[in-house]
Amino acid sequence: MKDTPESRVIDPGLDETIKKLTPEHIERVVQHVLTKENAARLKVYIDTCVHCGLCAEACHTYLSRDCDPDYSPVGKVKNTLWELIKRKGKVDGEFVKMMSRVAFTECAVCRRCSMYCPFGIDIAYLLMIVRRICSLLGVVPQYLQDTTNSHAVTSNQMWVHQDEWIDTLQWQEEEAMSEVKDARIPLEKEGAEVMYSVIAPEPKILAQLLGNMAQIMKVAGIDWTMPATDGWDNSNMAMYSGDFEVMGRVERLHWETAARLKAKKIVMGECGHAFRGAVYDGPRWLGWKFPPIPMVHAIEFYYDILKSGRIKVKEKFKEPVTVQDPCNTVRGRGLGPKLRYVVNELCENFIDVNPRFEHNYCCMAGGGTINCGPPWKRSRMVSNRVKAEQFKATGAHIVITPCHNCHSGIEDVIGFYKLGMHVKFISEIMVEVMDVPDELKP
Amino acid sequence: MPDASNWDWAVEKKTVADLKQLRDKFKGVHEFVVSPDGEKIAAPVVTEENSFTAAINSDTWPEMVELLWYLRFLPDGRLTALVRIDDQWTLMVDGVPWNERFEYAWDPRPCASGSAIGMMIKRDFKYGIAIDDKVWEEGFDGIRDYALSPDGSRAAATVQVAPLAEADIFAFSEGVWSIAVDGKAWDKKYLNTWKPIFSADGSKVAAEIRTDICEYSISVDGNDWNDRFGCVWEPLFRPQNGSVIAPVRKDGFWRLAENGKTIWDGKYNQLWQVKFSPDGSRIAVIASPEYGRWTIAVDNAPWKRIWEDMVLEPHFSPDGKRVAAIVKEVNRWTIAVDGNPWGEQFDMIWDPVFSPCGKHIIAKAERNGRFMIVADGKPVGPQYDALWDPIFSADGTKILLKYIENDKYCRQVVSASDVLG
Numbered sequence: 123m124k125d126t127p128e129s130r131v132i133d134p135g136l137d138e139t140i141k142k143l144t145p146e147h148i149e150r151v152v153q154h155v156l157t158k159e160n161a162a163r164l165k166v167y168i169d170t171c172v173h174c175g176l177c178a179e180a181c182h183t184y185l186s187r188d189c190d191p192d193y194s195p196v197g198k199v200k201n202t203l204w205e206l207i208k209r210k211g212k213v214d215g216e217f218v219k220m221m222s223r224v225a226f227t228e229c230a231v232c233r234r235c236s237m238y239c240p241f242g243i244d245i246a247y248l249l250m251i252v253r254r255i256c257s258l259l260g261v262v263p264q265y266l267q268d269t270t271n272s273h274a275v276t277s278n279q280m281w282v283h284q285d286e287w288i289d290t291l292q293w294q295e296e297e298a299m300s301e302v303k304d305a306r307i308p309l310e311k312e313g314a315e316v317m318y319s320v321i322a323p324e325p326k327i328l329a330q331l332l333g334n335m336a337q338i339m340k341v342a343g344i345d346w347t348m349p350a351t352d353g354w355d356n357s358n359m360a361m362y363s364g365d366f367e368v369m370g371r372v373e374r375l376h377w378e379t380a381a382r383l384k385a386k387k388i389v390m391g392e393c394g395h396a397f398r399g400a401v402y403d404g405p406r407w408l409g410w411k412f413p414p415i416p417m418v419h420a421i422e423f424y425y426d427i428l429k430s431g432r433i434k435v436k437e438k439f440k441e442p443v444t445v446q447d448p449c450n451t452v453r454g455r456g457l458g459p460k461l462r463y464v465v466n467e468l469c470e471n472f473i474d475v476n477p478r479f480e481h482n483y484c485c486m487a488g489g490g491t492i493n494c495g496p497p498w499k500r501s502r503m504v505s506n507r508v509k510a511e512q513f514k515a516t517g518a519h520i521v522i523t524p525c526h527n528c529h530s531g532i533e534d535v536i537g538f539y540k541l542g543m544h545v546k547f548i549s550e551i552m553v554e555v556m557d558v559p560d561e562l563k564p
Numbered sequence: 565m566p567d568a569s570n571w572d573w574a575v576e577k578k579t580v581a582d583l584k585q586l587r588d589k590f591k592g593v594h595e596f597v598v599s600p601d602g603e604k605i606a607a608p609v610v611t612e613e614n615s616f617t618a619a620i621n622s623d624t625w626p627e628m629v630e631l632l633w634y635l636r637f638l639p640d641g642r643l644t645a646l647v648r649i650d651d652q653w654t655l656m657v658d659g660v661p662w663n664e665r666f667e668y669a670w671d672p673r674p675c676a677s678g679s680a681i682g683m684m685i686k687r688d689f690k691y692g693i694a695i696d697d698k699v700w701e702e703g704f705d706g707i708r709d710y711a712l713s714p715d716g717s718r719a720a721a722t723v724q725v726a727p728l729a730e731a732d733i734f735a736f737s738e739g740v741w742s743i744a745v746d747g748k749a750w751d752k753k754y755l756n757t758w759k760p761i762f763s764a765d766g767s768k769v770a771a772e773i774r775t776d777i778c779e780y781s782i783s784v785d786g787n788d789w790n791d792r793f794g795c796v797w798e799p800l801f802r803p804q805n806g807s808v809i810a811p812v813r814k815d816g817f818w819r820l821a822e823n824g825k826t827i828w829d830g831k832y833n834q835l836w837q838v839k840f841s842p843d844g845s846r847i848a849v850i851a852s853p854e855y856g857r858w859t860i861a862v863d864n865a866p867w868k869r870i871w872e873d874m875v876l877e878p879h880f881s882p883d884g885k886r887v888a889a890i891v892k893e894v895n896r897w898t899i900a901v902d903g904n905p906w907g908e909q910f911d912m913i914w915d916p917v918f919s920p921c922g923k924h925i926i927a928k929a930e931r932n933g934r935f936m937i938v939a940d941g942k943p944v945g946p947q948y949d950a951l952w953d954p955i956f957s958a959d960g961t962k963i964l965l966k967y968i969e970n971d972k973y974c975r976q977v978v979s980a981s982d983v984l985g
């Protein structure tokens with residue numbers, strides 16, 4: 123195995139956990155995952171791939187690392203899954219550690235490579251199989267595993283206690299009402315049109331976003347509610363750590379909470395991976411082909427309330443802005459045009475990125491990579507030089523990031539590459555520029 | 565269940581409260597709740613001084629508080645709310661606060677008999693349960709869920725029994741979670757515990773447990789089932805003999821297990837929300853017999869009709885012979901009875917209410933923002949601005965309606981034959 127700065131990163135989630143592994147246990151888990159959990163789809167992909175390497179140019183880690191073939195999608199699969207298959211799972215702990223590092227910290231499962239594969243192979247799915255094996259072996263980066271543990275206990279990703287959740291909403295309601303009259307956060311309101319769900323960083327470290335939404339909902343005249351029970355967090359890092367049982371548990375509670383409250387739809391905050399977990403991976407693991415209750419991402423929601431005139435803009439945001447297309451909502455759902463409509467409605471000077479829409483580069487924070495924590499931050503930054511170059515070329519001052527992982531990841535990129543830019547969520551700009559009718563002014 | 569025998573089933577229609585007067589009187593009026601007998605309507609209200617209290621019909625609780633929310637009627641008609649007084653939280657019952665004060669208190673619930681009410685509390689950085697103003701002596705590092713015994717004398721909760729340092733995945737894997745019953749934790753610790761539940765006599769507690777990364781099972785009073793499963797869902801005690809039933813996932817399929825042994829060996833893609841018939845002899849459960857297709861399985865026989873959107877919990881008729889459930893297809897809701905969906909669909913529908921004889925079902929439904937009663941699949945009577953679940957009289961001859969129309973809250977008793985046709 124190559125000696126690289128990445129291979130020397132100290133992470134107890136990898137270094138300590140492999141000490142307990144036995145060859146028999148590794149082989150048993152590998153065989154179980156390869157033959158019991160993934161047989162048909164995996165076989166089709168493995169049999170179809172002609173090893174052409176056209177996926178390489180798609181990957182921001184490959185491009186950012188001077189086209190190192192080990193960082194190409196096919197290289198990552200070759201070094202991990204193909205070896206597992208070839209050796210029939212007869213690998214040692216050091217190999218598991220290497221494949222855990224590759225699968226969790228060097229691939230953001232962003233699926234850009236699938237678009238460049240002549241056969242459309244979902245290469246990220248192959249890396250997710252590696253993650254699943256690592257999860258069952260207990261070899262997962264410490265901070266990502268801790269996030270999954272939080273999901274398992276609390277159903278949210280940041281160990282937010284139930285009292286902290288409700289208390290934060292009540293505090294933010296007070297804050298919102300100081301800006302917009304009667305901007306309540308109606309808790310546990312049965313039969314509301316919308317259940318609004320968010321991810322745990324909002325109550326934990328970005329509480330003002332909850333207050334922002336109370337203002338927006340009031341001005342837009344939306345009949346909405348938020349749960350005062352677990353089930354309010356739509357995020358799902360268990361999906362990315364490979365703990366699908368915990369993933370399913372989190373998603374079930376999210377949907378059952380909406381059903382309990384008799385909400386007609388869920389509107390979710392600005393997060394991309396949460397959209398994937400709630401709309402695709404989670405429901406499917408549980409047995410639904412589609413989300414059981416309509417799920418509307420914040421980008422679509424903002425589009426609707428601007429397009430319909432429910433929110434009017436008083437004066438557009440003046441600073442030059444660009445945008446990050448989150449992989450799971452733009453490549454995964456096609457919300458790129460709606461995102462640009464929203465940005466253009468709110469901002470005077472929008473400079474688009476290149477490449478964009480579904481061809482946009484990943485932030486290299488999604489897919490659970492940022493949740494792998496501080497030990498892997500430098501690696502993430504080195505793996506996303508192209509993202510820094512892409513933003514720098516726009517000359518914008520602000521990067522609008524309608525996704526929490528993008529928001530944090532791009533903030534890191536801006537700092538690491540000294541771009542002198544700032545990141546903002548859409549809601550932060552919307553509350554700044556929206557027209558609050560006189561009767562709603564406090 | 566509320567005791568409806570003493571309610572007024574004679575008066576046909578009564579306007580209980582003028583809600584416009586209430587709105588004119590206060591700076592803010594929050595969501596309304598109504599008493600089980602329909603005689604009272606209440607809401608948290610905000611005064612011009614930004615104090616809170618509860619308004620009930622034309623009265624208010626005398627004490628003003630800093631914050632009041634989660635206003636709920638108990639089955640016996642008492643009105644409760646979570647209140648903040650001097651920056652501390654407690655429960656107010658009919659306007660009288662508990663003596664105990666907490667750093668935080670939430671999720672108050674009545675027991676099945678309605679005689680007691682419990683809630684989760686935080687005090688001095690420790691978490692616990694309070695029932696009827698009495699607090700567990702021992703506090704815990706964390707709490708996530710709880711259950712009350714049917715008579716309300718006992719409580720069980722998922723609790724964190726040891727501190728956990730930030731990102732300490734190794735201590736977590738050793739187990740820091742357990743079940744506490746009446747404030748005393750089981751000896752065993754687990755990675756996770758979920759969904760505690762009491763037996764009918766209140767003597768036993770069962771819960772979901774997780775013992776390793778992908779090893780799940782059920783524990784009863786800290787005695788774990790021998791087998792481990794790929795996943796489990798919430799357990800339930802069989803009413804007659806106290807045995808424990810739970811959905812378990814084995815070899816990628818869901819089955820029902822009783823005391824650790826498989827009793828339904830059908831290969832379901834999903835099984836959850838197990839319900840017993842009133843006499844405990846029959847089992848109904850939400851089931852996915854194949855991927856993307858949902859229905860109700862009764863005694864291991866799935867209904868032939870399936871739905872792709874969503875199927876909610878099954879409800880047995882009082883005699884246990886019929887089963888009804890809310891179902892959704894193409895984002896339209898209705899009710900299915902013994903596998904047959906009603907012909908009409910709605911924007912939203914509430915739980916089916918069986919007549920005492922079990923022959924008829926009524927439910928509250930919503931269409932285009934208006935609410936109506938649906939009887940055996942047909943909308944009947946007028947539409948309302950707001951409506952609460954209808955209730956049959958014990959003999960099944962009358963139905964109590966509680967609704968808001970033109971800013972008036974009304975209680976109305978109607979003849980069941982008029983509604984059911």
